[in-house]
Amino acid sequence: MTTSSTAARPPRPLYTNFGFQVLVALVVGVILGLIARGIGPIDGGPNWLAQTLSTIGSAFVTLLRTMVPVLIFTAIVASIANLRELNNAARLVWQTLLWFAITALIAVVIGIALGLIFQPGLNTAVTEEAARLPSRNGSWLDFLTGLIPVNILGLQASTRITDGGATTSLNFNVLQLLVLSIAIGVAALKVGDAAQPFLDFTKSFLKVVHKLLWWVIRLVPIGTVGLLGNAIYAYGWETLAQLGVYAGAIYIGLAIVLFVVYPALLSVNGLSPIRYFQGAWPAIQFAFVSRSSIGTMPITERVTEKNLGVPREYAAFAVPLGATTKMDGCASIYPAISAIFVAQFFGIDLGIQDYLLIVFVAVVGSAATAGLTGATVMLTLTLSTLGLPLEGVGLLLAIDPILDMGRTAVNVAGQALVPTIVAKRQGILDQESYDRIESIDALDASPVPAE
Numbered sequence: 001m002t003t004s005s006t007a008a009r010p011p012r013p014l015y016t017n018f019g020f021q022v023l024v025a026l027v028v029g030v031i032l033g034l035i036a037r038g039i040g041p042i043d044g045g046p047n048w049l050a051q052t053l054s055t056i057g058s059a060f061v062t063l064l065r066t067m068v069p070v071l072i073f074t075a076i077v078a079s080i081a082n083l084r085e086l087n088n089a090a091r092l093v094w095q096t097l098l099w100f101a102i103t104a105l106i107a108v109v110i111g112i113a114l115g116l117i118f119q120p121g122l123n124t125a126v127t128e129e130a131a132r133l134p135s136r137n138g139s140w141l142d143f144l145t146g147l148i149p150v151n152i153l154g155l156q157a158s159t160r161i162t163d164g165g166a167t168t169s170l171n172f173n174v175l176q177l178l179v180l181s182i183a184i185g186v187a188a189l190k191v192g193d194a195a196q197p198f199l200d201f202t203k204s205f206l207k208v209v210h211k212l213l214w215w216v217i218r219l220v221p222i223g224t225v226g227l228l229g230n231a232i233y234a235y236g237w238e239t240l241a242q243l244g245v246y247a248g249a250i251y252i253g254l255a256i257v258l259f260v261v262y263p264a265l266l267s268v269n270g271l272s273p274i275r276y277f278q279g280a281w282p283a284i285q286f287a288f289v290s291r292s293s294i295g296t297m298p299i300t301e302r303v304t305e306k307n308l309g310v311p312r313e314y315a316a317f318a319v320p321l322g323a324t325t326k327m328d329g330c331a332s333i334y335p336a337i338s339a340i341f342v343a344q345f346f347g348i349d350l351g352i353q354d355y356l357l358i359v360f361v362a363v364v365g366s367a368a369t370a371g372l373t374g375a376t377v378m379l380t381l382t383l384s385t386l387g388l389p390l391e392g393v394g395l396l397l398a399i400d401p402i403l404d405m406g407r408t409a410v411n412v413a414g415q416a417l418v419p420t421i422v423a424k425r426q427g428i429l430d431q432e433s434y435d436r437i438e439s440i441d442a443l444d445a446s447p448v449p450a451e
Contacts (some may be wrong), residue, residue, distance in 0.1 A: 018220075018282070022289055025224035029053075032225065033232025050233045056226025063216045064295045071213060072177045072324065073184075075301075080185030081199045086313050092422060093384050096318050099418045101363050103265070107257050107328040108362035111336030112355055114253045119346025120246035120337065122326065126395050132391050142316050148200070149176040153269045178324050210298050217286070217299070224289050233429035243399055253333040254406045262417050276433060279307030280416040287412035291404045296412050297323040304416045309430030310423045318422070322415035327378070329407030329414075332362045336380040342383060342392030354386050361385050376400070399447035 014020050036049040046054065085090040186193040264271030277284075283300040290296060303321040304310045310318075336358050343350050361382045376393065383390055423429040 014188050019285055021221040022224060022285060025221035026039065026228060026289075027227030029225040030232055030317075033229035035076070036229065036233040046233070050230065053226045053229035053233060057162055057230045060216075060219060060226060063219070064290065064292055067209065067213045067216060068174070069177055070205075071209050071297065071389050072174065072320070073181045073298065074202050075316070075320040076178065076181035077185040077199070077202045078187065078206050079320055080182065080310070081203070082313040084189065085169075086428075088426060092314055092426060093317075095422045095426065096321065097420060099422055101392055103261070103328055103414055103418065104326075104332050104363045105359065106261055107253075107332035108336050108359050109252050110256055110261070111333040111362075112340065112358060114249045115337040115340030118337075119250040119340075119344055120243075121341040121346075123245040124341075124345065124395075147181050151410055151415055179305060185399045193279055213295070215234060217295075217363070220286065220289055227289075227291075227401075245313060245394070246337070247399055247403060249337050250334060250403050251406055251412025252380065253337060254329055254410045257328055257333060258410050258413055260412060265421060266415070269421050271420065271424055271434065276308065276417070278301055279434070282307075283416060284409050284413050288405045290410040291401070291408045293323045293327070293408055293411045294414065296408075300412055300416055306433070307320035307436075308416065308420045309433035311428050311430070312420045314423060314428065315419055318419035319415055322418060323412075325410045325434060326415045326418065327407075329402075329410035333377050333410070334403065334407055335379045337389060338379050338392075338396055339382050341396070342388050345392060345395065346389055349386060350386070357385055358382060 005180055032049065032053060036047060039047045039049060041047060045051075078250060083093075163304075163309060188199055264275070266273045266276050280300075280303055282304050285294040286299050287293065297320060300323065301315055304319055305312050305315040339358055340350070342348075343354075361378075376397070379393055379396075380390055383392065420429065420434075
């Protein structure tokens with residue numbers, strides 16, 4: 001007697017559910033952060049609990065960052081190769097970029113409106129002493145020159161001088177990696193059959209990278225405890241209260257985009273918003289915790305294909321592209337409200353041309369946010385374009401980790417939304433998969449089979 005593969009699986013214990021594990025980790029992180037804050041510093045430094053939380057959180061982020069360069073390269077090259085299997089590949093690419101721009105335009109207009117309504121720069125308790133220049137600045141010249149790879153790995157060295165001496169670290173430029181990957185992928189297609197072994201190797205290597213990243217993803221509940229607990233210890237609720245109106249405006253804007261704009265766009269295109277959230281929720285949830293669009297990319301790609309019915313060949317292209325350039329939270333809502341905050345705080349009047357510049361930067365310059373957490377670069381790019389004081393960034397950095405969770409969740413939601421809408425409009429969406437009630441859990445969303 002054989003059992004049908006379509007038979008319903010028995011329900012798993014609640015404690016094995018990824019969402020439940022993350023929820024518990026959030027609660028534990030807050031509790032431990034408050035305890036660490038209650039203990040207070042010891043000998044002028046963090047206490048043992050705060051140090052432990054910081055170490056756990058930073059170790060998780062380091063593991064995530066380690067996987068990013070090779071993940072971007074293999075995913076982009078493999079996705080370009082997959083486009084050969086689609087008859088209307090060029091049209092899909094342009095439609096994807098168009099919908100990226102449309103949703104960014106809607107989001108930035110909402111951000112500007114909320115900034116004018118709430119006037120966060122006038123309703124704040126922070127003082128001008130908190131203003132300071134950010135460690136990273138964004139400018140159009142830097143953005144344009146940053147497109148040119150300085151080496152084949154997209155690596156950059158930076159030296160930091162402190163009282164204890166100088167330390168040099170290596171970082172990767174996600175934008176340069178993106179340019180390199182696209183160029184190599186297109187070149188491989190132009191070479192033809194001779195490049196097929198390289199493309200086959202890249203696809204195989206991508207599966208290995210996905211498996212490695214999945215092991216890191218399984219550590220998310222532990223990483224969440226460290227990241228959130230350390231944030232509570234470092235910032236507490238006092239700083240958040242000082243910027244309460246500003247933070248509230250940001251989260252209201254994110255909520256409007258996520259729960260009003262996106263459902264409206266889905267409904268207009270004949271898709272169920274409820275079904276979309278059922279399918280995309282594993283990726284949105286993980287993005288909120290990890291604060292990394294790129295780290296979430298394998299989950300986003302998997303749920304976009306399996307839950308939302310987007311063809312694998314197209315999802316494998318659109319999701320990696322979106323993970324590096326599609327940022328409705330970081331590049332639209334956040335810089336719009338933040339720029340208005342800085343202008344109001346320093347008593348600078350903005351004209352209609354300034355608001356148009358904010359729109360322009362949000363729609364065109366979102367690639368400047370490429371990376372794990374690039375919203376600061378996007379904000380400085382916006383402020384420098386408007387001629388506003390860059391020191392204003394220092395006023396907002398204290399609560400940036402709290403804002404970044406919501407920003408990244410909206411980013412990832414948009415990265416799954418656009419391929420779904422484009423696939424529907426182009427007639428290639430698997431409607432049966434989209435309408436299916438059952439959706440996979442985040443830990444079931446592994447792009448490679450479990451052991």
